[in-house]
Amino acid sequence: MFTDIHNCCMLLGTADDILILCHKSPDGDTIGAAYGLYHALTHLGRRAAVRCSDPLPEKFAYIHGGIEMPEFEPQLIIAVDIAGPGLLGPALEQYADRVDLCIDHHVSNSDYAGLTLLDAQAAAACEVMTSVIRHLGVPLTKPMADALFTGCATDTGCFRYSNTTANTLRTAADLIDAGADSARITNDLFETVSxxxxxxxxxxxxxxxxxxxxxxxxxxxxxxxxxxxxxxxxxxxxxxxxxxxxxxxxxxxxxxxxxxxxxxxxxxxxxxxxxxxxxxxxxxxxxxxxxxxxxxxxxxxxxxxxxxxxxxxxxxx
The missing domain is CATH 3.10.310.30 (Diaminopimelate Epimerase; Chain A, domain 1)
Structure with a gap:
């Protein structure tokens, strides 16, 4: 069932042990949205963990590197940037019918979660997640900003694709103000190749x-x-x-x-x-x-x- 940001944040306030799921073959948007939310929840004193079927790419180590994720039985399961349960991958398929909340921007979202916060006008899940974190009343920190800026940049081809809107750019500007290292991130992801x-x-x-x-x-x-x-x-x-x-x-x-x-x-x-x-x-x-x-x-x-x-x-x- 589709929901609004108010009900989304109300649900996030009901649990202490929260599992955040990325899609298989993870990209900058699913990783950025997951870790942005992870940092926001831990700031609120919640126990949270991020899981993915596939290894997270080394090029995004500035987002996920050095963070040890706890093991627990989740009270709340959240999928980010995942339009359908088939995108969870083999290692997470056990959660396919257990997702309580999906935060997404894909118009093709199959409404598989208990609740779905969908903004199909957003260029990236990280654009949606930035709004969620604001509504939670959590101040943006540099780790959050780096993670969320990454998703906005990667899903817009460094803000070149036609899905880039004025709100996307306003969101990116806010993330830079919060400490996102935009020059390093865009250089490493778009200007440097092996x-x-x-x-x-x-x-x-x-x-x-x-x-x-x-x-x-x-x-x-x-x-x-x-x-x-x-x-x-x-x-x-x-x-x-x-x-x-x-x-x-x-x-x-x-x-x-x-x-x-x-x-x-x-x-x-x-x-x-x-x-x-x-x-x-x-x-x-x-x-x-x-x-x-x-x-x-x-x-x-x-x-x-x-x-x-x-x-x-x-x-x-």
Missing amino acids: RKRMTLENRIMDTLEYHFDDRCATIVMSRALLDELGAKVEDLEGIVSIPRRIEGVDVAVAFRENPSGTYKISVRTGEKANASAICENFGGGGHVRAAGCNVPGPLEHAKELLLEAVRKELTGA
Whole structure:
């Protein structure tokens, strides 16, 4: 059931042992929202812990590094930036039907939690979480600000994507005022790449193909290539946005081969196409400009499925 921020904060005030869940393959937004809330709750004297099915990327160690999480039986379970229970991942699937509160910004949220605070106009879950923390009456500290600024920055492509609103920028400004190290965070996340990442980009862009009068561009991340280069999921973040920057491309699709032989699909679109609508054909979803799903292999079959969905989206047929 969808709720408002007042009822959300009332619920947060009812429990002492609070478990905060991130989505699998964690990004800056789910990590930032989780740790921002963690710090706010511990400031209020509550016992809280953050859990994720997958290891948290080292590049976000300035958010999660050195924090020991307690073990307890939770009184309240909160999911952040998680549109559906399938995104919890294997290690957290035991909580799929036990989530008391979801704080999210995905229009595709399936309303699986007992209560859901959803702001589909927000660019990031961290934008929503900043409002929650304010309503809790907790002053923003530097650890909170660094965590929350990270989510706002990563989900907007460093405030370049069309989901960036005036409120997003006001929120970011408030977080900088509270101590967020915006220069270091944006430099480390957007301006600095490892040699492995540069090699990955070059090899993956060799697979670039154009479709539908060059309005759609596809790239492929094969299992063989990822294994050869020892690539982790976090090494691939943002690669799908590269072909989207090509002049005339309205839809960019990345095919990442899973160990099972299925394909993880990431879609990025411009103003003339809806990424979420494309992915909803395959049980996925996300945002209008950024969405994802999974489809069966082999690669040619996966391409056939996705390109047909893209064709329908571009032509309205």
